[in-house]
Amino acid sequence: MSARHVISRPGSARTRALPVPRPPLLGALGLLALTGVVATAWLGLFVTPPDEFMGNLVRLLYVHPPMAWVAFLAFGVASLASLLYLWPRTRTEYFDRLAGASAEVGVVFTGLTLVSGSIWGRPTWGAWWVWDPLLTTTALLFVLYLGYLALRRVPGDFEVRARRSAVGALIAFVDVPIVYFSVEWWRSLHQAPTVLNPTTRKTYVHGSMAWTLLLGFVSFTLVYAWLTAHRYRLAKLQDLEDTEGLDRALSERRAEGDAR
């Protein structure tokens, strides 16, 4: 802990260049993602017409499914990275950090999915919350991965922590389909996802609405990539600080002693 304070002290580390350079395209990716989100908001709020049945409520459709998609994508990436970390041949710190970064972004988007879904549900179903399989699974997923992040945050030796976290992620991941099917058998009143209904294979959203939704998916995915890359870089810096912070603090103290 003390090493952390030394490093953030003005004049010591701030003037020094960070040892992990920022990837050159990261800023461009962020700008692209931001532009996409702004364009989605503009198209969704002002350009597209209100829906015949849902009215202005349909505008939530341009952000809610993309958020849910990103949440599931993020957890998928985190699980895959954890699995690759556990596999001895592909065990690198890269996958551990990727799992942590992706899961953290996933938790944020799961929260957003739940909130936006709830706002949607109030006028549509007449309640902030209904116990349908998709919602219940998502809510449990939210808590599951909050637990995973708490587990990651427990300090310890890098490799021990990484292995522990990877097993934790695996336990959580295996649970998802069981939760989904058991809740679905328990109670199902959710309408099937309407954009690509598997029973009819027909697209229900047309014209400018479809394009806006597509743009929503693309730009939220870009936001995911951008945030995860930043979070990954931050994790790497944190690890560096943990390993090198003490050495640096020691050499600085020695330098002070020599100067005296």
Next chain:
Amino acid sequence: MLRDAALVAGKDLRIEMRSRVALNQVGPFAIAVLLLFGLALGPDRAVLAPASAGLFWVAVLLSTILAVQRSYAIESADAARDGLRLSGLDPAGIFLGKAGAIAAELLVLEAGLTVGVALLYGAHLNGALVLIASCAAGTLGLAAVGTLYGVVASGLRTRETLLPLLFLPVVAPVLLAATKAWNEALAGTPGRAGSWLEILAVFAVLYISIGTVASGSLLEDG
């Protein structure tokens, strides 16, 4: 592996027989939970009896956390954990043994809770076969997940708060399926509990397999 499992389970159960911590603390805790549910829902048997399956399983879930914490508290004293690692026992055997001991303790507890539910909530114990089968399958799943997370969290300073947070969301399907199976059995339609028993069995098999495979790398360096 199975011989090692029997050794570890025997050791844990022998400690329990002599120390009586589960009997003197976890059992009364479960009874207290049953009483508190009764107070929360009111004395009306028409309300309590239909809810008894769910309340029973929530009590079991909460007790599992205590049983798991107890099981790893044994190992943390006197560096017993290091002894266990140095003993040369198969890690998968250690996992199965600890899970088996926890499952055995929970089954005894469930027998007591069943009587409690019948007495306090006025539940009619129909479909005994389904009740027992769901207890067996559900308990194996609970013990497997609990032991697995017990290994993950043991040795951590925040394990007391971390374990419930990790454990409870994962075992949500067990609560759901076991409650459903019990509801069908208590309502006198045990034939409709089949698919719920399947979920419980799949859950148990899945997590016992994960534990058997993963415990090696977890026990090595916890």
